[in-house]
Amino acid sequence: MDFYRLAERRPAILGQQNFIEPPAGIASRRHGERMVFAVENQGGWDWSIPWQPETGDVDPAVGLTTMNVPVPEQEPLSRFLLQFSLHEAAVTAPYHAGTQGPAERLMPLLESLLQRVPLLPFMSPIVPKIFLVGPGVIAQVSQSRHDTDEITVEIGAHHRGALRPLGRLDIEWRGFDG
DSSP states (O other): OHHHHHHHHOGGGGOSSSEEOOHHHHTTOEETTEEEEEEOTTSSOEEEEESSOOTTOSSOEEEEEETTEEEEEEEEHHHHHHHHHHHHHHHHOSEEEEEEEEHHHHHHHHHTTOEEOSSOOBTTTTSOEEEEEETTEEEEEEEOSSOTTEEEEEEEESSGGGGHHHHTSSOOOSEEOO
């Protein structure tokens, strides 16, 4: 419920692309013994927790359900909610930068300016994503679907100027709003 109290002041944390259900909506969405609390924007998957968590389990495991099969996310609910918010902030920001290329080349460059968020990958059952953050920017990095040696980098910022330091890196950007 702490998350919902934060959302009263900042409703955007409930999602703009994917959505965390409001408290009233949660009770009506179930997958058997699981309670659905978040939904992907096109209905391709959702996230759920046990309807009745183990006694004393204040941070239940999250399952990503696709094709009616829940697969565990790697982080419990509290850290999942942080990942969900980081993902939403990166993809719904007004300014973006993006690229694709070999991980061994891009990651050292990105990590020269950005810090890795110390969480296990988000959305690991589908397309695992890690997060990097820096002043005013959030980056999500995932393996490219077509070539497992390549990564896709999506960076979001609420101010165009926050992207400018990234423009000095030796990276060929597919898109760059800075």
